[in-house]
Amino acid sequence: KIKDSQEHVVVATTRPETMLGDVAVAFSPKDKRYKHLKGKKLILPVINRELEAIFDRLVDPKFGTGALKVTPAHDPVDFQLGLTHKLEPINVMNPDATMNREASVDYEGMDRIECREAILEALKERGLLVKAEPHRHAVGHCYRCHTMVEPRLSKQWFVKMKPLAKKALEAAKKKRIKFYPARWTKVYINWMENIRDWCISRQIWWGHRIPVYYCKKCQGRSAVSDARLAPSSANRKPQTVNPGIIVSKTRPDKCPSCGSADIEQDPDVLDTWFSSWLWPFSTLGWPSETEDLKYFYPTKTLVTAQEIIFFWVARMMMAGIEFMGEIPFSDIYIHGTVRDDTGTKMSKSLGNIIDPLDIINEFGADALRFSIISITAVGQDVFLSRDKFESGRNFANKIWNASRLVLMNLDSGKIDIDTDDSFKDSSLELKERWILSRFYQTLKNVGDSLDSYKINEAAKLIYEFFWHEFCDWYLEFAKTTFSSSQTQACVYQVLEKSLRILHPFMPFISEEIWQLLPHRSESVMVASWPEFEKKLIDKKADRDMDAIIAIVTAIRNIRSTWRIEAQKTIAVHIKVPSDPAKKVLIENGEYIKRLAKVDELIVDRDLVKPKSSAADVCGDLEVFVPLKGIIDYEKEKDRISKNLESLNARFGDLSGKLKNERFLQNAPADVIDKFKASHQEMKLQLEKLEANLDSIKR
């Protein structure tokens, strides 16, 4: 009610009980409806308190009635308004959210929910309730017991953050710290730029007790129990000078101000992060200048979760700069959140976790580790379910069995374990040059991936190399020449080094197998990532082996298409464009024969397609498989036509591109060269395919 008037102002609230703590009603300065209230007083119903009418830009004239009840002791916005307009807050609640004496004797002792109803009832009785309606809004809840939290004025300890944030902000802006993925940098910067003072006192039992002591004589009894415990003191103005407040590591004997020995420690404990932010150096013996501290501070990489960037990462950065004069780490790897297959975050309290111990029992520890790494892409959440662990288990099994094969055939008399380069001087066969080349390329790529924190990519590279190059091709080739010292040395080296790069991903199985291999006695696996050998990267070997793999695959394809029995051996004729190409195939003929089940292999430059044969084109080679009595000409025609068709379409695209003036002008030279080369290659392939088709028609 407006004082000395019959007019009423209507306010809206979701918490009627806080009306008992109202000290003003606020309006927007732009709101014409309430202009006439400037300088007026209002009367709060039910307890008839006199209220100020204030005008402030914080009030949104379009929200509700445009009139905002102001309760500085029980609402953050209202608290701000209270400071601006110099209003005395009235705290009407006890720490347990029951109403206190300030709420008037009628309501004292009631729970706030009970009081809420009581106030509504009181307003209704007086005919002052305009309406009650359901309203959805967000309220804070306790993280442990989920009780609705009531904002309430109390006295707390704060850390002034602006000065601390300044340098931590600079570190990010000047890129002395880097986030992986980089987008989190923005989140960090945004928070630092809008930093707010940090409330570090907590009213819980467990924690570091705040090292502040109060002289009861100087501060009075309520100094210790303060606003949180004694409502009558809550409305005091904060003191700027505080005689009798002693901050000390140890309990003081007497008050330095008045000499009284009647001293009591603050009952609150520190926010858990207030000790955590010291973690990068307090764990190393700080504030003593220990050897550990000198050696390990600063470190390089922090691995953590996104929700902890503010709580922990930002604060460690500030503490590190403040107390050590230096950032604690330069790289911050933010991993995704682990979710179940419905997308819900996995947590112990929700009970939707997969217990790692169960997975270890069922699939193995290495399977667990490798599988998790494989599905963890930088910056992406991972969706976890039991079946994801199968691939890790299968890979471990593969490693074990491949190693068994090697160990069964390894003759330690034939290998030189003392040097890594027992084969470097001898001229190696293609398959050895190839697998070494592939190994060192993999080693390089795995290293690069790890350096950029792409651990899933690194895992995939190793998996691909070990399974599909080392096992599927090299070991199959090696079965032919296992007794040669060259193969022995190579198999040993590649397996031994593969185990070393596997070790961070699958520590147990790699260690176990490594111990079964012969070694110099002082060798230690864990500490030795293999050295990169650029000399052993052999692009020619890569290309030659690609051709052999393509030939074997083409023959297998033909076998499969024409349903040639798995056991049956066949003849194969290969037409080559040059003598060097012929030489490569002749030298490696045994391997083609073994892997494609071929008994007769003819390789020549001038070779006529045998009658009744299936044909395939592999680059500049032509593969013919005589299939007398088996081949179905119509079917073979379809097969070749289909290949021809897709090749033709691509050839057309490429031709168009190479005729396009603007492409030739704008594209980089190396791209144009590559396009031209493959255009030429395709042309030759097309000619061969067409010739094959013709020979069928005849």
Place this chain on the structure above:
RNA sequence: GGGCGAUUAGCUCAGUCGGUUAGAGCGCGUGCCUCACAUGCACGAGGUCAGUGGUUCGAGCCCACUAUCGCCCACCA
């Protein structure tokens, strides 16, 4: 309210600096218990890269808008 992510094969997801034909695992089809491995081997099928428009000689990738799903932050009377 502010900030951000995702949308690619039946499923779960990779995809580097924009560059020829977009990859993997699982699943699927066919044939194999080949003397390391059936937790395996070989061959194969399967894609309008959410939609629309734009930039570019060239777009899964860059820009704008739209749709759907999701996350983080916040003092929504």
